[in-house]
Amino acid sequence: MRDDEAARERQRRWRMVLGGPADEALGKAEGRDGAMDSALSALYDQGGDGDGEKGSRRSAGLGGSAPKVARWLGDIREYFPSTVVQVMQQDAIERLDLTRLLLEPEMLSAVEPDVHLVGTLLSLNRVMPEQTKDAARQVVRTVVEQLEKRIEQKTRAAVTGALNRAARINRPRHADIDWDRTIRANLKHYQAEHRTVIPERLIGYGRRTTAVQRDVVLCVDQSGSMAASVVFSGVFAAVLASMRSLRTSLVVFDTAVVDLTEQLEDPVEVLFGTQLGGGTDINRAIAYSQQLITRPRDSIFVLISDLYEGGVRDQMLRRVAEMTAAGVQVVVLLALSDEGAPAYDHENAAALAALGVPAFACTPDAFPDLMAAAIERRDLKAFAERYADQRKTGGAL
Template identity: 70%
Template structure:
């Protein structure tokens, strides 16, 4: 197929049958099937406005399941995930996700998990086992991708925090020792004579840092809840950290006891509802026993339904007590989030930047924070 034909074919698939007089028809059975799958979603409802099509997925789970099978046949998984999300939004398929037959046909992704969790309380028992399998597949995939990087980054930060000036020979950090003593280089001997040794203390199993994750579980934060739960489980597996995880809307739920299994954490959430950040901060404060050794991560879009000034006062009080406070507007790959700009600006005035972070950057952010690094500089280097 020459380039012009390829271009015409693609535009014809994008624009639908309305463009056929100008661009020509589709030449293969596969193209016709792809066109039908696209039309079932993106032409639904167009019949009244254009009279061109009467496509749509209808109201039955079996028909939707067949459509899901079609799109997985003809499109890559990244495109399938987008089409699935569009189907839920455009065709109001939320209720059909309660059908086991439909769940078995979907391409699992973070957004689907968020939708399933929001339906958790109304999900029939016949569907729960299938839904749990879908959620577990997504969680284990995320865990495989982020666990090693997170442990390595956090362990490095904790080890640096344990650095000592009089290490035993086998604990000497030679790279840093040489850098610290370059002024004592002897050219005639081509060596450095160190006046000061730098190294690490022996690794102890004692807790070195406390981490509190406070996650807004309003509906818009679904992807952030999924990622934060997995990160929380990874951090909880590290003995040198004491990790707590709470989720909140207008109520606060402490899920720390479930951190051994992030799937259990997720099924302990209830997405949707209002938001009382101040109440969550108050509970989170009560978990802190060593302020100077604590990292508090608030993950929220900052749309406060409680008392805004009290929220800001409480965050500032934690900071003044020595707690390292990080505010994430989102922990996801969804792009720029919607958030309360006034509250974000008020936090910035307290020298607490509020910003979005992608999951792949989060381990390095954790390492910087645990190492008492400059979070503002980290944001400047990693923004955009």
């Protein structure tokens, strides 16, 4: 690119960054740039009215009518990549009067489906008109299918591998010998003259069985701040429930407790069975979950919550201590989402850590590895520390 072309391109980019106030110094955006600038102005400029004009407050513009918002949603999908569209939609939900308009069916056909939009729709579930629910379910189903494609294969592989390793025995039948690990464990017995390894210790898997090997209880806080975690938890629960080697239960709670286990065949129904918002009674939810745990040594209890307890804190901590003492592998996640740790109760997190139960935020991509660690009864504190280091450096677990 020649110097003058490069200079024009830099000027164009600075104009797009600075917006309308830079018209006099850098020139007015034209053509496609002008359309993109209008879409950005409607959302982010203090004086934008949704049509790129100035002088009225933003809240009187984009949120003013469904047709205008529908056009705006169509524009941003045309001019920006889907990742940017999702960010702009989320900003519009938070900054403008878009939530109300999402109750109109024609609006839902114009939006880019994503986890945050699903969370917003679930929070509106109780006030959503019947004519809107079919469109909302289709949006939710689209996102669920995307998430299942993202997580299902890795989850199945991680869990199956962990169950196999956990069942490994030292006197296996011939068909169950793990030859790779057996050879590595017996390399010191290599016989050079015979050019072979003489295995003194066989390592293999336990007898293959269709019996349930682990019980998993997912206990999910459905307060408003946990929206993305609720969505991911519902999809993960459905994937885990489809594996015959696991007995999976899903419990969601605010100040009441709802068992959604019977709906796990359809994650969309699971999500519409949640009710985002309201208070939090973690102690009550744990008390209910304890009733579901009948084989402590073979059970994994996953609490997903920001730990802001509205119930009886001392009882909550005592129940966690009881479960760990009985042999339950307890996992506490402050969030299960791509956003990282939300605001959370540091005092309760520290109290859980003192019980040997670290509390940390986990991304969906890392959750299968976490479940594998829990199945194998590995040190979850060490896992959490490695995971935190991996997040900082971008390395692998």
